[in-house]
Amino acid sequence: MVDALRHGLEGAxxxxxxxxxxxDGLPLxxxxxxxxxxxxxxxIDVALIDVQCAATDRREASRLARVVRVALADACLKQWQGPDGYLSRFEDVTGPAEIRTxxxxxxxxxFRFQATYRVTARPIRPIPGGQPLWL
Structure with a gap:
C-alpha cells in the first residue's frame, strides 16, 4: 500500500x-x-489504515489528504500490484479531518489531517511452473 501511494503521489x-x-520531509x-x-x-487481508497528511499550510495539508484518498482508492480500483500481492478493495472509515493534538x-x-480507510490486499501465490495464481 505504501508503494502504491508513493507511485500515485508526486512531491510528497x-x-x-x-x-x-x-x-525536512514536508509535505508528508x-x-x-x-x-x-x-x-x-x-x-486475503482486510486492513484498517491510518493516514496522516502534514504540511506547513492548512490548505495544503487538506488538499494532500484528499489527493491521498483518491490515489489509494484508484490503486485499489486498478488492483495495483506490489511484490507480495495486489490491492483489491477500498472503503472510507473516517475523515479526512484536521487534528491539532x-x-x-x-x-x-x-497542519495535519487524518483519515482511516479499509483496504483489502490479496496475495500472489506461486504455483508449479512459476506462474502466479491470482486469488
Whole structure:
C-alpha cells in the first residue's frame, strides 16, 4: 500500500512512521496499519489504515489528504500490484479531518489531517511452473 501511494503521489514524502526529522520531509504522508481488520487462510487481508497528511499550510495539508484518498482508492480500483500481492478493495472509515493534538505538536508551521480507510490486499501465490495464481 505504501508503494502504491508513493507511485500515485508526486512531491510528497510517504512513510510508515513519523520520522524524527519530519519537518525536512514536508509535505508528508504517514500511512500505517492500525489494530482491526481481518485475514483468512487464503491470505486475503482486510486492513484498517491510518493516514496522516502534514504540511506547513492548512490548505495544503487538506488538499494532500484528499489527493491521498483518491490515489489509494484508484490503486485499489486498478488492483495495483506490489511484490507480495495486489490491492483489491477500498472503503472510507473516517475523515479526512484536521487534528491539532498529539505528536508532533501542531503549530503555525505544521497542519495535519487524518483519515482511516479499509483496504483489502490479496496475495500472489506461486504455483508449479512459476506462474502466479491470482486469488
Amino acid at each position: 514524502t510517504v512513510r510508515v512512521g513519523w520520522p524524527e526529522d519530519w519537518s 504522508v504517514v500511512a500505517r496499519r492500525v489494530p482491526g481488520g481481518s485475514s483468512n487462510p487464503l491470505g 498529539g505528536e508532533p505538536a501542531a503549530g503555525p508551521d505544521l
